[in-house]
Amino acid sequence: MNDEIVLETRDLTKHYGGVFALEGADFTLRNGEHVAIMGDNGAGKSTFVRQITGVEQRTRGEIIFNGSPVHFENPMDAREAGIETVFQTLALADELDVPDNLFLGRELIRFNLGPFSILDYRSMRERTLQALQETGVKIPNIRNIIRNMSGGQRQCVAIARTATFHSKLTIMDEPTAALGVQETAQVENIIRTLKDQGDPLILISHNMRQVFDLADRVVVLRRGRICANLDIRNEDITGEDVVSYITGARTQREYEGTAGTHSVAA
Amino acid sequence: MNKVVYGTAGQTYDHKKRALPPELGIFIALLVIVAIFELLGALFVGQSLLFDTKGRFDGPLGLFNVARLKIMILQVSIIGIIAIGSTQVIISGGIDLSPGSVVGISGMIAMSFAQVAEVNGLPNPKPVFGAWAQDIPALVPIIVGLCVGLAAGLVNGALIAYTRIPPFIATLGMMVFARGAAKWWTKGEPVSFPSESFAAIGSGMMPVVIFVSLAILFHIVLKYTVYGKHTYAVGSNEDAARMSGIKIQRHKMMVYAIAGLLAATASIVLCSKNLTAQSGMGIMYELDAIAMTVIGGVSLSGGRGSIVGTVLGALIFGVIISGFTFLRLDAFYQEMVKGFIIVSAVVLDQWRQQRAAARS
Ligand SMILES: Nc1ncnc2c1ncn2[C@@H]1O[C@H](COP(=O)(O)OP(=O)(O)OP(=O)(O)O)[C@@H](O)[C@H]1O
Ligand SMILES: [Mg+2]
Numbered sequence: 001m002n003d004e005i006v007l008e009t010r011d012l013t014k015h016y017g018g019v020f021a022l023e024g025a026d027f028t029l030r031n032g033e034h035v036a037i038m039g040d041n042g043a044g045k046s047t048f049v050r051q052i053t054g055v056e057q058r059t060r061g062e063i064i065f066n067g068s069p070v071h072f073e074n075p076m077d078a079r080e081a082g083i084e085t086v087f088q089t090l091a092l093a094d095e096l097d098v099p100d101n102l103f104l105g106r107e108l109i110r111f112n113l114g115p116f117s118i119l120d121y122r123s124m125r126e127r128t129l130q131a132l133q134e135t136g137v138k139i140p141n142i143r144n145i146i147r148n149m150s151g152g153q154r155q156c157v158a159i160a161r162t163a164t165f166h167s168k169l170t171i172m173d174e175p176t177a178a179l180g181v182q183e184t185a186q187v188e189n190i191i192r193t194l195k196d197q198g199d200p201l202i203l204i205s206h207n208m209r210q211v212f213d214l215a216d217r218v219v220v221l222r223r224g225r226i227c228a229n230l231d232i233r234n235e236d237i238t239g240e241d242v243v244s245y246i247t248g249a250r251t252q253r254e255y256e257g258t259a260g261t262h263s264v265a266a
Numbered sequence: 267m268n269k270v271v272y273g274t275a276g277q278t279y280d281h282k283k284r285a286l287p288p289e290l291g292i293f294i295a296l297l298v299i300v301a302i303f304e305l306l307g308a309l310f311v312g313q314s315l316l317f318d319t320k321g322r323f324d325g326p327l328g329l330f331n332v333a334r335l336k337i338m339i340l341q342v343s344i345i346g347i348i349a350i351g352s353t354q355v356i357i358s359g360g361i362d363l364s365p366g367s368v369v370g371i372s373g374m375i376a377m378s379f380a381q382v383a384e385v386n387g388l389p390n391p392k393p394v395f396g397a398w399a400q401d402i403p404a405l406v407p408i409i410v411g412l413c414v415g416l417a418a419g420l421v422n423g424a425l426i427a428y429t430r431i432p433p434f435i436a437t438l439g440m441m442v443f444a445r446g447a448a449k450w451w452t453k454g455e456p457v458s459f460p461s462e463s464f465a466a467i468g469s470g471m472m473p474v475v476i477f478v479s480l481a482i483l484f485h486i487v488l489k490y491t492v493y494g495k496h497t498y499a500v501g502s503n504e505d506a507a508r509m510s511g512i513k514i515q516r517h518k519m520m521v522y523a524i525a526g527l528l529a530a531t532a533s534i535v536l537c538s539k540n541l542t543a544q545s546g547m548g549i550m551y552e553l554d555a556i557a558m559t560v561i562g563g564v565s566l567s568g569g570r571g572s573i574v575g576t577v578l579g580a581l582i583f584g585v586i587i588s589g590f591t592f593l594r595l596d597a598f599y600q601e602m603v604k605g606f607i608i609v610s611a612v613v614l615d616q617w618r619q620q621r622a623a624a625r626s
Contacts, residue, residue, distance in 0.1 A: 075511050093510075104507070117491060
């Protein structure tokens with residue numbers, strides 16, 4: 001197996017004014033590995049994602065992607081480098097339809113006239129249908145605008161968007177939060193397909209069953225700090241163990257002192 | 267018709283039953299308003315608004331009162347050009363209050379380069395510049411005027427994109443500033459006596475030709491180009507657009523710059539048509555332009571609307587103005603009704619949105 005490190009962060013930190021949303025995060029992801037990030041609401045999971053994907057600029061720290069330090073100025077840079085993300089907010093344009101959203105920011109064009117390039121609607125539509133079929137996403141009418149879709153359908157569109165473009169790293173921030181049983185299974189299948197293809201993934205989820213089904217490793221964030229890094233495939237770790245790290249009842253030895261060990265009541 | 271697949275996973279979807287385009291509703295509103303005026307006309311002034319009841323006109327449009335139709339369309343063409351710019355600004359989630367004043371300043375400056383050396387054999391009585399700026403090709407004032415509009419638009423765009431001042435405030439500032447600049451340019455004096463070639467731009471039905479051409483061009487731009495797609499995306503969800511990699515700031519600069527160019531175009535046509543530029547020209551044009559777009563179904567909260575809608579909105583506007591003159595009602599009634607219609611259009615839009623929000 002290829003053990004090359006795909007993504008590494010060193011001392012990754014983000015402060016929003018006085019809010020220390022993310023503090024000194026050291027994180028590594030190897031090729032083909034599926035890592036889950038867990039933590040309570042407001043623990044800093046989405047913040048971590050936003051720093052890696054160029055949505056925001058970090059306060060401090062280093063990000064190494066594919067062996068070289070990166071400074072993504074904007075999300076497009078991250079995408080061009082090969083990071084595809086399903087954001088928690090989904091990042092869909094409500095008034096546009098499915099192909100428009102799938103190809104937003106990287107439209108297929110017929111004639112290149114700079115910003116006034118003519119769109120190739122037909123190809124975008126065909127590739128959208130193909131992508132939806134491959135991922136098993138059910139949308140009765142792809143010409144329907146996002147505004148008129150159900151929460152689950154919106155989420156499916158956002159997931160299909162990442163699955164359409166072959167990427168070096170996929171990040172999903174709570175991809176199944178609004179999904180029905182069948183759709184959740186569908187998304188989990190997409191994730192398994194990525195695993196089979198040897199593509200690495202960062203999955204943020206509150207669903208313990210899902211994490212144990214899909215992930216190789218769990219990283220727990222608490223109040224902006226990493227407090228545990230658990231190899232759930234090889235070590236004997238249960239859901240209760242993970243919960244105790246999330247709630248702050250326990251902290252792994254190597255993270256003590258960095259992650260506050262004091263109780264939740266503080 | 268060949269079979270088109272619109273969906274996946276075999277769900278039922280009958281594309282013949284898809285929702286009608288929103289422009290259809292506006293078109294129906296146009297017909298209803300025409301019908302109302304026809305009825306009022308028949309009742310109170312014994313005339314038809316649009317139809318040729320006296321057999322004065324023949325040819326392919328002989329059924330209509332061609333003279334009145336021409337005036338009606340001519341009347342809305344110049345503000346219509348501005349409304350094309352407002353449409354894309356509002357779709358992008360912004361607003362532009364400056365076009366009226368940009369009409370003033372760009373017209374004053376452009377006209378200064380369009381003057382003739384001699385009027386009726388005598389030297390030009392009110393030259394702005396010396397002989398070097400007289401009797402020069404019309405292309406020069408056109409380019410100068412467009413540059414002024416572009417500059418104003420770029421300043422608007424830069425303020426909005428980089429300092430994050432709300433568009434309302436930034437363009438309000440430009441509205442006041444540009445009006446002042448228009449007065450300062452000649453200390454309030456009008457600029458007249460354009461060259462023949464400059465005067466040709468807005469003569470006859472040329473304003474209509476220019477308006478329609480620009481409307482077609484921008485219909486294509488908004489519907490079929492990357493620029494158009496990004497304009498809708500920015501207006502419907504700016505964060506999503508940013509996360510999708512659209513360069514929001516650059517895009518906003520372009521949107522306002524194009525609005526400025528269109529305001530300057532309207533100004534050139536207007537000056538040419540009137541054979542004079544005055545510092546006060548274009549006052550309130552921005553509001554009429556916004557009214558046309560809103561009546562045309564462009565949503566003030568961004569992301570929705572079309573040029574087709576705006577053109578229909580402009581026609582509704584034209585019918586109302588002509589209709590009031592036709593009914594021999596005083597101009598202040600016209601303004602009052604205009605205000606009423608603008609507010610109704612916005613209320614309708616709000617209502618549509620609440621309904622949409624309630625559904626999702
Ligand atoms: N733009 C911002 N400005 C100020 N504070 C912010 C901002 N974004 C996030 N925060 C704060 O940073 C902290 C971490 O937020 P984050 O969104 O990363 O949480 P999360 O772990 O993703 O939670 P959830 O499970 O609810 O999605 C929170 O306390 C939040 O209030
Ligand atoms: Mg989150």
